[in-house]
Amino acid sequence: MADVLIEGERIARIGPGVGAGVADALDGAGKLLLPAFIDGHVHLDKVLIRDELREHDGTLAGAIGAIHERKRRYTVADVRDRARTVIEESVRLGTTRLRSHVDVDTIGGLLPLEGVMAAASDCADIAEVRTIAFPQEGLLRDPGAFALMEAALEAGADVVGGMPHWEEDEASQRDHVRLCFDLAERFDRDLDMHVDETDDGGVRTLEMVADEALRRSFVGRVCAGHVCSLAAAPHDYAERVIEKCARARISIAANPVTNLVLQGRGDRGLVRRGVTRVGEFRTAGVNVLFGQDCVKDGFYPFGRGSMLEVALISAHAAHLTTHEDLAFALRAVTEGPAQAWRLADYGLKAGGRADLQLLAAPSWEEALRLQSPAEKVWFKGRLVAENTVRSELYRGMAG
Numbered sequence: 001m002a003d004v005l006i007e008g009e010r011i012a013r014i015g016p017g018v019g020a021g022v023a024d025a026l027d028g029a030g031k032l033l034l035p036a037f038i039d040g041h042v043h044l045d046k047v048l049i050r051d052e053l054r055e056h057d058g059t060l061a062g063a064i065g066a067i068h069e070r071k072r073r074y075t076v077a078d079v080r081d082r083a084r085t086v087i088e089e090s091v092r093l094g095t096t097r098l099r100s101h102v103d104v105d106t107i108g109g110l111l112p113l114e115g116v117m118a119a120a121s122d123c124a125d126i127a128e129v130r131t132i133a134f135p136q137e138g139l140l141r142d143p144g145a146f147a148l149m150e151a152a153l154e155a156g157a158d159v160v161g162g163m164p165h166w167e168e169d170e171a172s173q174r175d176h177v178r179l180c181f182d183l184a185e186r187f188d189r190d191l192d193m194h195v196d197e198t199d200d201g202g203v204r205t206l207e208m209v210a211d212e213a214l215r216r217s218f219v220g221r222v223c224a225g226h227v228c229s230l231a232a233a234p235h236d237y238a239e240r241v242i243e244k245c246a247r248a249r250i251s252i253a254a255n256p257v258t259n260l261v262l263q264g265r266g267d268r269g270l271v272r273r274g275v276t277r278v279g280e281f282r283t284a285g286v287n288v289l290f291g292q293d294c295v296k297d298g299f300y301p302f303g304r305g306s307m308l309e310v311a312l313i314s315a316h317a318a319h320l321t322t323h324e325d326l327a328f329a330l331r332a333v334t335e336g337p338a339q340a341w342r343l344a345d346y347g348l349k350a351g352g353r354a355d356l357q358l359l360a361a362p363s364w365e366e367a368l369r370l371q372s373p374a375e376k377v378w379f380k381g382r383l384v385a386e387n388t389v390r391s392e393l394y395r396g397m398a399g
């Protein structure tokens with residue numbers, strides 16, 4: 001048992017007795033204090049639009065197509081309101097940092113970015129939200145998107161996104177990767193790309209990304225999201241590319257929650273899970289994170305900004321059951337995304353930013369199993385949310 005002493009926005013000291021004599025002390029005995037969660041992969045511009053979309057075939061391509069019509073009708077206020085709602089819900093459930101992809105393409109232009117940035121500023125008192133300029137419709141497939149990407153970065157998007165596998169052929173995929181790295185270098189931004197979100201094991205843009213990162217010595221600054229096709233690819237390719245990812249210190253944002261429902265749609269009988277090689281990345285020492293990805297949009301009808309739920313579903317998808325596995329699941333929604341985000345001040349440590357949560361469970365494994373919402377959430381040392389759960393059980397013989 002230790003005390004955590006908070007001064008202003010920071011943790012000043014941690015240790016037995018360091019809180020002695022503090023007037024506004026809080027007794028957390030029997031409960032679990034954790035750093036607040038980080039959602040390292042979410043799409044705040046698209047959240048909560050599902051009820052306005054036509055039904056589709058349930059695939060990634062089906063969802064992207066179904067969203068086009070709605071995207072044409074986006075307004076800044078509309079995006080801003082929906083994004084703000086999900087940021088607030090996330091904070092209530094213990095997440096104080098979110099990194100959001102935001103579509104940048106010739107359908108919505110920069111309007112989604114404007115809306116999400118406005119929501120981020122609306123919520124600056126409760127959360128830190130960063131944006132990733134994401135060419136959802138491709139760069140070569142969508143002429144004009146590259147100029148919009150430049151404009152998005154000039155307008156303040158924090159990270160360069162990408163989606164190379166969405167291009168028409170291998171040469172275009174390679175060009176897409178090169179263009180994204182050019183932007184990252186020119187604007188001095190990190191990269192966070194959607195990579196190989198398909199069951200087709202022949203799609204291999206992850207290796208293009210890893211090769212490019214190594215060639216340019218852009219090491220420790222790239223995150224690759226989804227990476228589903230790696231699960232379907234031959235083992236020799238997988239081993240080679242995982243080793244390259246480790247060398248380039250690429251983070252992998254596995255988002256099993258959405259990929260469980262998006263992938264494997266064409267399979268009968270043994271249906272593929274669409275989940276990347278989480279265990280092999282882990283063994284190779286590659287940083288892995290789990291993201292919410294979607295909240296009630298065209299890709300996924302569920303989601304509520306609960307990283308506790310994301311960790312639980314991801315644990316099912318990635319066969320995480322031992323004590324060590326479950327500690328890894330916690331890392332994938334805390335330290336993992338912090339590392340991908342290159343945060344120096346994250347975590348329960350002296351000097352760390354006091355973004356914390358108190359869970360009404362004696363251990364992480366119990367919190368995960370029982371899905372106990374955070375009793376209290378702090379952002380920069382200030383209490384920003386509280387939850388109480390009331391449950392009564394009435395016993396006794398009838399009559």
Ligand SMILES: [Zn+2]
Nearest residue numbers: 101194225293
């Ligand atoms: Zn995504």
